[in-house]
Amino acid sequence: MGVFSVASAPLKLGKRVATSRLVESLVTPNPIERYVELFDPGWARDDVRAEIVAVVHQTSRSVTLTLRPNANWRGFSAGQHVGVGVRVDGVLHTRMYSPASSALRDDGLIELTVSEHSGGTVSRHLIQNARRGMVVPLTQAEGEFVLPSPRPGSVLLISGGSGITPVMSMLRTLCDENDQRPITFLHYARTPADQLYAEVLDELAENHGNLRVLTAFTRAPGGNVNGRFSMRHLKAAGVGPGCETFACGPGSLVEAVESVWSKHAIKTPLHVERFTPPPPVKITAKPRGKLLFARSGLAVKNSGESILTQAEAAGLRPTSGCRMGICHTCIVRVDAGSVRHLHTGEVKDVAGETVQICVNAPVGDVAIEL
Amino acid sequence: MAQTAKTKTTTKAGAKVKTGAKAKTAATDPKQLKLTPAQIEAFGKEMDALRERVLDDLGKQDVDYIRKVMDAQRGLEIGGRGLLFLSFIPPAWIAGTIALSLSKILDNMEIGHNVMHGQYDWTHEPSLSSERFEWDNTCPAEHWRYSHNYRHHTLTNVLGEDRDIGYGILRMSEDQPWHPYYLGNALYAFLLMTFFEYGVALHDLEVEKIVAGETTFADNREKLDRIWKKVRKQALKDYLLFPALSGPMFPLVFAGNFTANIARNVWAFMIIFCGHFPEGTEEFTREQIENETRGQWYHRQILGSANLTGGKLFHILTGNLSHQIEHHLFPDLPAHRYADIAVEVREACARYGIPYNAGPLHKQFGSVVKKIIRLSLP
Numbered sequence: 171m172g173v174f175s176v177a178s179a180p181l182k183l184g185k186r187v188a189t190s191r192l193v194e195s196l197v198t199p200n201p202i203e204r205y206v207e208l209f210d211p212g213w214a215r216d217d218v219r220a221e222i223v224a225v226v227h228q229t230s231r232s233v234t235l236t237l238r239p240n241a242n243w244r245g246f247s248a249g250q251h252v253g254v255g256v257r258v259d260g261v262l263h264t265r266m267y268s269p270a271s272s273a274l275r276d277d278g279l280i281e282l283t284v285s286e287h288s289g290g291t292v293s294r295h296l297i298q299n300a301r302r303g304m305v306v307p308l309t310q311a312e313g314e315f316v317l318p319s320p321r322p323g324s325v326l327l328i329s330g331g332s333g334i335t336p337v338m339s340m341l342r343t344l345c346d347e348n349d350q351r352p353i354t355f356l357h358y359a360r361t362p363a364d365q366l367y368a369e370v371l372d373e374l375a376e377n378h379g380n381l382r383v384l385t386a387f388t389r390a391p392g393g394n395v396n397g398r399f400s401m402r403h404l405k406a407a408g409v410g411p412g413c414e415t416f417a418c419g420p421g422s423l424v425e426a427v428e429s430v431w432s433k434h435a436i437k438t439p440l441h442v443e444r445f446t447p448p449p450p451v452k453i454t455a456k457p458r459g460k461l462l463f464a465r466s467g468l469a470v471k472n473s474g475e476s477i478l479t480q481a482e483a484a485g486l487r488p489t490s491g492c493r494m495g496i497c498h499t500c501i502v503r504v505d506a507g508s509v510r511h512l513h514t515g516e517v518k519d520v521a522g523e524t525v526q527i528c529v530n531a532p533v534g535d536v537a538i539e540l
Numbered sequence: 541m542a543q544t545a546k547t548k549t550t551t552k553a554g555a556k557v558k559t560g561a562k563a564k565t566a567a568t569d570p571k572q573l574k575l576t577p578a579q580i581e582a583f584g585k586e587m588d589a590l591r592e593r594v595l596d597d598l599g600k601q602d603v604d605y606i607r608k609v610m611d612a613q614r615g616l617e618i619g620g621r622g623l624l625f626l627s628f629i630p631p632a633w634i635a636g637t638i639a640l641s642l643s644k645i646l647d648n649m650e651i652g653h654n655v656m657h658g659q660y661d662w663t664h665e666p667s668l669s670s671e672r673f674e675w676d677n678t679c680p681a682e683h684w685r686y687s688h689n690y691r692h693h694t695l696t697n698v699l700g701e702d703r704d705i706g707y708g709i710l711r712m713s714e715d716q717p718w719h720p721y722y723l724g725n726a727l728y729a730f731l732l733m734t735f736f737e738y739g740v741a742l743h744d745l746e747v748e749k750i751v752a753g754e755t756t757f758a759d760n761r762e763k764l765d766r767i768w769k770k771v772r773k774q775a776l777k778d779y780l781l782f783p784a785l786s787g788p789m790f791p792l793v794f795a796g797n798f799t800a801n802i803a804r805n806v807w808a809f810m811i812i813f814c815g816h817f818p819e820g821t822e823e824f825t826r827e828q829i830e831n832e833t834r835g836q837w838y839h840r841q842i843l844g845s846a847n848l849t850g851g852k853l854f855h856i857l858t859g860n861l862s863h864q865i866e867h868h869l870f871p872d873l874p875a876h877r878y879a880d881i882a883v884e885v886r887e888a889c890a891r892y893g894i895p896y897n898a899g900p901l902h903k904q905f906g907s908v909v910k911k912i913i914r915l916s917l918p
């Protein structure tokens with residue numbers, strides 16, 4: 171990394187200079203990053219950016235990246251996720267990934283494991299193209315799927331496929347804390363060749379007597395338990411009083427865990443996180459869903475007309491111009507949902523992106539910053 | 541609509557022809573008669589299809605292109621300002637001033653103007669976002685996006701709506717009633733050219749409405765504050781901080797920065813005025829654009845715009861506004877695509893018999909100057 175990224179004394183001065191009012195006045199109207207990036211593309215005044223410092227392929231369908239975030243990174247709690255910006259054919263996509271590294275890692279690096287899933291252009295791009303030295307934009311960590319403090323009497327971590335990453339972070343953090351309380355790690359992979367972190371888990375189990383690792387393969391023989399999650403598996407893993415369970419994986423696994431909990435009226439706390447993309451939007455002839463104007467707290471039934479028309483019908487007065495999709499005056503951020511372009515008919519999931527509201531109509535439920 | 545009920549056109553020979561009636565229009569330009577509403581819509585469909593094809597093709601090459609231009613701009617800026625610090629060597633002052641002028645031209649034309657149009661919004665890159673971009677110009681980006689992207693681009697050449705027609709101070713159309721004030725038309729145009737960035741900054745303020753008593757300065761407080769803030773920042777950088785940092789070179793750096801700003805102003809003025817005012821371009825009335833269809837809108841954009849011919853570097857320095865016709869058809873497609881798009885637009889125009897106005901800079905600007913002088917008289 172370059173001159174501004176390490177927080178030693180002379181370089182702190184460098185940051186002070188780079189963010190001073192004088193320098194800001196000299197580079198106006200451009201952001202200072204536009205010039206500093208010549209020396210250090212990872213530096214930013216406010217934004218989090220990270221340099222990829224290691225790239226490892228644990229399996230053929232995944233990539234494990236070690237990232238060095240810049241000084242704006244505020245760290246994370248084990249189990250949280252971060253948004254990673256990935257450029258695919260000129261377009262910057264932001265995807266959420268959970269660090270799999272310990273939250274207490276003293277070199278400040280974070281490790282992400284990205285697995286390929288069907289239709290995932292971003293994950294496939296990262297698996298094929300991530301290289302050391304690349305700089306990617308990051309968001310600060312967020313998410314409620316975290317270990318409670320103080321730590322529970324015992325912990326059961328259940329994961330499936332790429333859902334291993336947040337619970338891996340919890341496990342590594344607990345091991346770094348040298349906590350002697352019992353931990354059980356129950357992981358589901360399709361086949362042994364698909365299993366992530368197998369060696370790391372073996373090593374941790376060797377060094378930590380309080381850790382028990384159980385593996386299950388859903389499409390291959392072998393493993394400590396057989397088939398998919400059931401009460402039998404839970405009994406093998408054991409869930410005593412004072413235990414808290416964290417489960418993360420595809421919808422099917424999380425639902426199986428939840429149904430065992432409710433069917434057997436299990437009282438110990440269960441925390442879950444799903445690692446699946448949102449279901450594809452249903453395109454129907456008749457407009458469906460609700461259009462929620464998040465800022466004004468209004469919701470209307472989707473009429474199928476442009477978001478601008480519907481906003482105006484609801485009494486809002488969003489800024490707009492040409493009303494024909496050319497002037498970009500009316501762009502607004504969408505919090506969640508998909509839209510259909512009224513000229514091309516193209517339907518796109520635009521969560522977290524801006525859209526021209528004069529030429530886009532909601533498809534299904536949409537929440538927008540109006 | 542726009543294609544038939546024209547109020548005025550000017551022949552290539554420069555003769556003034558007032559044509560209120562349809563019959564006269566047809567006599568002036570017989571090709572116009574051939575375009576039926578169905579043809580106009582068919583033409584519009586072709587333009588839509590062309591737009592879709594380019595949109596589908598957008599990708600890394602477009603980002604690479606604009607990044608390359610931004611790198612060049614940054615290099616020219618840093619190099620130019622660096623050389624100006626060595627102003628005691630006269631060639632360094634000249635080279636520095638040229639580099640800084642080019643930097644400002646690239647920033648305003650190929651980068652700023654185009655990014656603020658949303659030409660790169662599809663990339664989702666914060667540094668290429670029309671919402672966030674600010675340019676090296678006294679006009680606040682937010683004001684520009686409204687008066688330019690919306691008013692000028694949607695209501696192109698519509699008298700009383702498109703403030704690019706004379707910027708509220710010039711008489712650029714026969715349909716603007718003459719007033720003795722316009723005896724100074726050429727002088728005002730010269731001043732506007734020299735201080736163009738301030739003209740653009742005040743563009744959105746609609747000073748003439750304030751003068752006419754329709755609005756007051758107080759009504760425009762917020763806009764004025766924004767403009768003043770931007771003007772101050774730009775002036776502080778170019779006329780105080782950089783000169784002061786050079787110590788004894790203060791006056792030379794000041795002069796270099798001033799010259800670069802003026803050079804950018806003159807260049808931008810020339811290119812922009814060549815976009816809509818050479819002989820042969822048309823103006824429209826509010827009535828003409830009522831219930832305008834998409835096809836008619838495309839048609840009007842072509843009739844109201846004119847291209848400049850030239851080499852690749854020339855096109856880049858004009859921000860590809862030399863392809864004004866294509867820019868007006870597709871204002872939010874990346875401008876470096878216009879050269880290729882122009883081949884198809886020109887071919888389609890020839891097929892439909894739609895006039896396609898293009899010429900070299902000296903010819904187009906010459907005709908603009910003539911028009912400015914001519915219109916200073918009744």
